[in-house]
Amino acid sequence: MRIRQTADTQERLSGRCPAGWTETDWADEALGNLTGAKRAHMLAHLPDCAVCVRNRETWISIASSRPAGARSTGAAPDAAQEPARIGSPLHMRLRRHVAQLARRRAGRRKLAAGTAAACCLVLLLAWSLHRALPAREPIDAYIDRHEPAAAAVMHDPAATSYRVPPQLGGSGDAYVWINGGSGELLLLIEGWPAYSEQDYQVWAVSGREYANMGVLKQARGRAHLYVKSDLLGEADRIALSVEPKGGSTSPTSLRSIFAKLP
Template identity: 30%
Template sequence: MPSSRPENGNEAEDAVCHFLPEEKLVDYVMNRLPESERAGVAVHAATCSHCAERLQEWEQVMQLPELEGFCLTVDGVDGSVDDGHHIEVPSPERSLIPPARMGRKLRMRAYLRSAGIWFARNRRFILPGAASAAVAVFLLAGLFSMKQQVVPSAESIDGEVSSKIAVMQSAAYEQYPISPMPPMHGSGGVWINRNSGELLIVVDGLKPTREKDYQIWLQQEQQPVSDGMLLTRNSHGKGYYYGYGPVDPDQIVISLEPKGGSHVQTGPVALRIKVNGQQ
């Protein structure tokens, strides 16, 4: 008898277990849950293939070489529980626990991954997989609640971005103006909080194209890391980006890439912004 639950295809990929939110999986991997809650997560993941797969993804993230430098090591952490269930976790002799800064980024990444899933399925932007070294999210997934699954209007986006900029006018954020360079782009600005990894980019004059996307690259000592796509909303080319990343960039590059983005930069540079802390 054929199964009523598909094993392959888009329907299987879209299956979601609401018992364990992404944030709890991150806290489990980071060893930040009480023992009673850890046991509950382990027992559930032992019987739910969907949650077990997500848990394994987050464990792989924590073991990436790019993230190990941000992590602390703790001895004697065991992922087993008394009833015989066992979930694969980082080695008991060397369990990775990120400090507060990386922890905030991972939990924000998890929260917005679950909260922004509708937008990610219905818009042509890249949401990096859980095993990606860049912990990135995008403007609309983070600034809008997507009530009734309605894409916000351009006016609504402008209002939300203006409110966000007002919050970022503080000493915690570095601010870098973008000088206009016609016909490549107009004026704009970049706001960075290096403690949290928070990043906002607003720029005018980037003309939307049907064949290309504007992809953002964070460069640190000439090593680029993709941090997602710049959203362009209208014929005036107003572009927005809001996200988080583990890299402290010394410059930000925006390039024109094929639709959906590239693993490495291949297209021409549309904008280059130095953000080396010298304002």
């Protein structure tokens, strides 16, 4: 019994599961995204790990506020990976909760000799870089310069617009303007990783069908796409993926589901 208490204490202090199960695993289990052998192994492991018990209880509590019918059924592999709609209270709560936990744990891991000096150096470099870089061009001016044909949809009262905060585990913002009546789409991202051998590709999604809308054009730390297509009138959401240079005929690495179309 003394050995078991010592192990539990070590687990609680470290905040990590000795078997390697993460909070992401328990979040997927609580949201119904796991089936088969992996879920069975995780549940069998619970009696031996206080960390996993606590993580599972936390995510079950969060998932309990999810609307009826929103829990994944596992019927389609790509559907199980799609995040909640960006504006939903659950998705916002998940982002805030994961970000808070990440900040706390990063702070604990980095408490060591020399941390204060390293932080000062980083702040100094960031300040120097900020002084050296010109002010970011306003989005309106950027579109006028790089995609003038898209300026109309930005200011069209019939268009629906979204500002998408950073996705779970990601960084940067995205902006979407959609006019289903005219079949126009403008998507702009900033602060996202830039790839030399890959492109961001946009898809209009209808059920399980992904229609290629094109790849984003990169310019001055941003990337954008403006397109007119009748397929937008049939789509129910917009997706973004990272593809080999030049794009793919179907998505190979789905990155984000941005928004449901009105």
